[in-house]
Amino acid sequence: xxxxxxxxxxxxxxxxxQGSWNYETLTGxxxxxxxxxALRALHTDPEALDAAIRRHExxxxxxxxxxxxxxxxxxxxxxxxxxxxxxxxFKAALRGxxxxxxxxxxxxxxxPLCLLLALALILLGASWWAAIVVFLCLYNAxxxxxxxxxxxxxxAEGRGVAERLRQTPLSRxxxxxxxxxxxxxxxxxxxxxxxGVAAVGEPGPVWTGLALIGVxxxxxxxxxxxxxxxxxxxxxALVGLLAGALG
Amino acid sequence: xxxxxxVAAIGGFVGLDTTSxxxxxxxxxxxxxxxxxxxxxxxMAGLTVGFIMEAFSLLVLPVGAxxxxxxxxxxxxxxxxxxxxxxxxxxxxxxxxxLAFALAWEWVGGESVVLLRRANGKLIRKKEGVPAxxxxxxxxxxxxxxxxxxxxVAAGGGLIAAAVARWAAPLWDLDPGSTMEVLAVLTATMxxxxxxxxxxVRARRYALLLGLITGVTLAAVAG
Numbered sequence: 001x002x003x004x005x006x007x008x009x010x011x012x013x014x015x016x017x018q019g020s021w022n023y024e025t026l027t028g029x030x031x032x033x034x035x036x037x038a039l040r041a042l043h044t045d046p047e048a049l050d051a052a053i054r055r056h057e058x059x060x061x062x063x064x065x066x067x068x069x070x071x072x073x074x075x076x077x078x079x080x081x082x083x084x085x086x087x088x089x090f091k092a093a094l095r096g097x098x099x100x101x102x103x104x105x106x107x108x109x110x111x112p113l114c115l116l117l118a119l120a121l122i123l124l125g126a127s128w129w130a131a132i133v134v135f136l137c138l139y140n141a142x143x144x145x146x147x148x149x150x151x152x153x154x155x156a157e158g159r160g161v162a163e164r165l166r167q168t169p170l171s172r173x174x175x176x177x178x179x180x181x182x183x184x185x186x187x188x189x190x191x192x193x194x195x196g197v198a199a200v201g202e203p204g205p206v207w208t209g210l211a212l213i214g215v216x217x218x219x220x221x222x223x224x225x226x227x228x229x230x231x232x233x234x235x236x237a238l239v240g241l242l243a244g245a246l247g
Numbered sequence: 248x249x250x251x252x253x254v255a256a257i258g259g260f261v262g263l264d265t266t267s268x269x270x271x272x273x274x275x276x277x278x279x280x281x282x283x284x285x286x287x288x289x290x291m292a293g294l295t296v297g298f299i300m301e302a303f304s305l306l307v308l309p310v311g312a313x314x315x316x317x318x319x320x321x322x323x324x325x326x327x328x329x330x331x332x333x334x335x336x337x338x339x340x341x342x343x344x345x346l347a348f349a350l351a352w353e354w355v356g357g358e359s360v361v362l363l364r365r366a367n368g369k370l371i372r373k374k375e376g377v378p379a380x381x382x383x384x385x386x387x388x389x390x391x392x393x394x395x396x397x398x399x400v401a402a403g404g405g406l407i408a409a410a411v412a413r414w415a416a417p418l419w420d421l422d423p424g425s426t427m428e429v430l431a432v433l434t435a436t437m438x439x440x441x442x443x444x445x446x447x448v449r450a451r452r453y454a455l456l457l458g459l460i461t462g463v464t465l466a467a468v469a470g
Contacts, residue, residue: 016267016390018266018267019267019268019386019389020367021266021364024372025368025371029371032382033386036382103310107309107310108308112305112441115277115305116441118277119302124465124469128285129285131277132277132282135272135278136272143270179451181444182445182446182451183454183455183457183458185445186454186457186461186462187458187461187462190461192438193435194466206428207428207431207432211435214436218442219439219447219448222306223306225439226303226307233347233350237346237347240340240343240344241419243419243421244417244419
């Protein structure tokens with residue numbers, strides 16, 4: 001279908017699929033940018049290439065890490081000479097499910113889980129660089145693994161990728177990731193309350209009590225607690241300055 | 248002395264990583280703050296700013312086309328300002344000032360992303376007449392714009408934050424210990440906001456409880 005070099009170029013370009021994000025085509029131009037090496041390999045006639053590019057820079061959106069799955073499937077369909085209208089309908093049908101799956105698995109799953117692990121390492125006394133390296137390696141192993149896996153599955157399955165996606169354990173992994181995330185959140189909360197934030201200092205009994213109340217508030221009120229936290233930071237800055245100015 | 252060109256370059260890469268390329272999470276406040284601090288010769292200062300900003304950013308999820316604060320470039324700005332103004336030892340007043348600035352500035356960064364996305368739309372419309380083969384040029388131009396935008400947001404924010412902190416820090420009159428304790432309580436509260444991401448207290452009570460027990464045990468073992 002297409003050579004290994006072209007496949008590698010498509011996956012690498014997929015890392016920049018959101019590079020021209022806009023409110024009209026969303027990541028459509030990025031999709032066209034990423035699929036371009038494959039289109040060049042498949043369409044030798046300049047006019048056919050131009051027409052193919054125009055079709056693939058239309059509106060598209062998905063989670064960026066799962067976009068290679070759509071890219072692989074579309075390359076498979078282009079190579080098989082499928083009707084462009086069918087390919088367009090296929091892309092439109094796929095974008096919603098790839099977006100939702102990626103948001104749930106990555107943004108609300110793997111990413112906060114890996115970040116909490118890094119925070120836990122810092123609170124346990126690991127050096128700053130070790131915590132950063134562990135976070136980046138672990139997170140990007142999932143990130144890049146997901147992209148390469150998605151591209152291969154898409155390229156092999158073509159239009160059948162939706163069915164294949166239903167059979168994979170990806171969506172079934174979510175409860176486990178959520179449970180692991182809650183475990184890590186509990187662990188970091190315990191470390192913060194018992195040891196204090198490493199760079200901040202040793203916790204006293206009053207601090208520990210206030211921190212416990214704060215943690216419970218944060219866990220229960222979520223977004224509202226964040227808003228209150230931001231307001232409290234502003235208030236602290238203001239009080240500190242007023243104390244100096246008036247005192 | 249802080250090199251603001253270096254800060255701009257770090258900010259540009261951090262801003263690109265947030266959405267455009269390659270989303271490897273160098274743009275997370277923990278990483279962006281620590282790396283900025285390390286490059287400017289104060290990794291622990293960067294870690295302190297990055298850790299607290301990360302706690303504030305855990306709950307912010309980039310879902311759909313919604314508007315959200317850009318915490319990475321704001322963290323670079325805050326870290327650079329802290330390094331420029333604060334002495335080598337911990338300066339709680341300066342820390343609070345740069346953090347408060349960063350939590351406001353992250354919305355400026357977020358709005359600049361909205362403006363960039365509108366500009367990208369115009370860029371794509373304007374080039375409709377040119378051959379489709381020029382798509383690479385349009386796409387890479389948009390990425391270049393994003394780099395410049397983020398560099399300006401980070402360095403501009405850092406310069407403003409440093410000027411404000413330099414002017415306001417001598418006015419600071421709260422006890423350093425109490426200031427740090429309030430900061431620590433705020434950080435703990437923000438780490439609590441991570442629980443709803445994973446389904447909330449009720450749905451994940453057993454995993455959460457196991458984590459709490461493990462954390463207390465580890466804290467006891469680690470001394």
